[in-house]
Amino acid sequence: MxxxxxxxxxxxxxxxxxxxxLATNNRDLGRAPATYVDAETCRDAVxxxxxxxxxxxxxxxxxxxxxxxWRIAAGDxxxxxxxxxxxxxxxxxxxxxxxxxxxxxxxxxxxxxxRR
Numbered sequence: 526m527x528x529x530x531x532x533x534x535x536x537x538x539x540x541x542x543x544x545x546x547l548a549t550n551n552r553d554l555g556r557a558p559a560t561y562v563d564a565e566t567c568r569d570a571v572x573x574x575x576x577x578x579x580x581x582x583x584x585x586x587x588x589x590x591x592x593x594x595w596r597i598a599a600g601d602x603x604x605x606x607x608x609x610x611x612x613x614x615x616x617x618x619x620x621x622x623x624x625x626x627x628x629x630x631x632x633x634x635x636x637x638x639x640r641r
Contacts, residue, residue, distance in 0.1 A: 528549060528627075528630065528631065528632065529546055529547060529548050529549065529554065529627040529628075529630075529631040529632075530546075530547055530631050530632040530633070530634045531544050531545070531546055531547075531571045531631050531632070531633045531634060532544065532545050532547050532634050533564055533567050533568065533571075533633075533634070536560060539560070541560035541561060541562060542560060542561045542562075542563065542564055542566075542567045543556065543557040543559070543560045543561065543567065544556070544557045544567055544570070544571050545557070545608065546605075546608075546624060546627065546628065546631060548627075553608040553609070554608060554620070554623070554624050554627070555597075555605050555606065555607060555608055555624045556605070556606050556607075556608050557570065557605070557606075558596075558603040558604065558605065558606050568633060570604075571633055572633070573604075574597075574604055574605060574628060575628055575629050575631070577599065578597075578625060578628045578629055580599070581597050581598060581599050581604060582597070582598050582599075583595060583596070583597050583621045583622075583625060584596050584598065585614055585617050585618055585621065588610040589610065591612065592610035592611060592612060593610065593611045593612075593613065593614045593616070593617035594606070594607040594609075594610050594611065594617060595607045595617050595618070595620060595621035595624075597621070597624075597625070605624070605628075607620060607621070607624075
């Protein structure tokens with residue numbers, strides 16, 4: 526599987542930071558469930574996710590009556606979210622599996638400005 530990368534983004538609305546997991550074609554695969562006050566805290570969250578991915582739980586959820594999404598959690602704390610909704614449950618499951626496979630080796634890239 527091709528390499529993916531984490532990109533740290535600064536949100537224009539409040540200046541806080543979050544991360545996205547991007548495929549080699551820049552497709553958004555997953556996102557941070559929260560924002561962070563500084564780049565180092567955001568990088569630490571990514572590193573923790575990479576280090577602990579084997580101990581985390583993936584769950585599939587109804588996003589709406591006709592769509593599905595995934596979450597990755599450590600106990601009750603969500604540590605990653607799907608970046609989009611899927612029309613079928615199996616699509617969400619497959620996407621989550623790909624993300625779990627990519628996270629450990631994904632590069633931690635620099636910072637981008639967000640349009641949020």
